[in-house]
Amino acid sequence: MKKYIAECIGTCLLVLFGCGVAVLTSNTVGIALAFGLVVVAMAYSIGNVSGCHINPAVSVGMAFAGKMEWKECAKYVIAQVVGAIIGAALLGYFLGSFETLGANYYDTRLLDGDILKSLLVEATLTFVFVLTILGVTDRKENGHITGLIIGLTLTLVHLIGIPFTGTSVNPARSLGPAIFEGSEALSQVWLFIIAPLIGALIASIIYKKLLK
DSSP: OHHHHHHHHHHHHIIIIIIHHHHHOOOHHHHHHHHHHHHHHHHTTTHHHHOOOOSHHHHHHHHHTTSSOHHHHHHHHHHHHHHHHHHHHHHHHHHTOSSOSOOOOSOSTTTTTOHHHHHHHHHHHHHHHHHHHHHHTTOGGGTTTHHHHHHHHHHHHHHHHHHHHOOOOOHHHHHHHHHHHOHHHHHHHHHHHHHHHHHHHHHHHHIIIIIO
């Protein structure tokens, strides 16, 4: 049970702080750092309990790569989604409004509703993120710097992804805010659930076939 509570708390804080900074500022670097730094903080606080996935795409990638059982993966995903919803609820409460909570969209200025391009952007970003996680966690000697590497990688994918989609690479992170924003955010959230899972699947296949 501790693992699932840890995943719930970690995902809650990821949404609260990451999406919170995204709502409060338009600075791309600041937003990217916020998401990356939350992951670093969680990696060194709950990593020894649950592995600090705090992302359904990461858990699914781990399961595809044979690093965790699918039954365990499902429990992780449920805990992460619950955490994301709590995080979005807290953010809305703190802001005094649920109108804007950092949801992801594919009808941005750069993408203009191009669904295929949006899918490719999110799948590619998630591929890089999950592949890095699979690789860095495969070596025990990386243990003391694993959290830092993963956090920096998440920062990296946000730096390029924010202008396109706001960067999801995390179905729970997108679903939590979308539930409360409703309307357009909720109608587009399917892409930010499917695309990261596709990216995670490709990363796990490449990892198993070529890198392991």
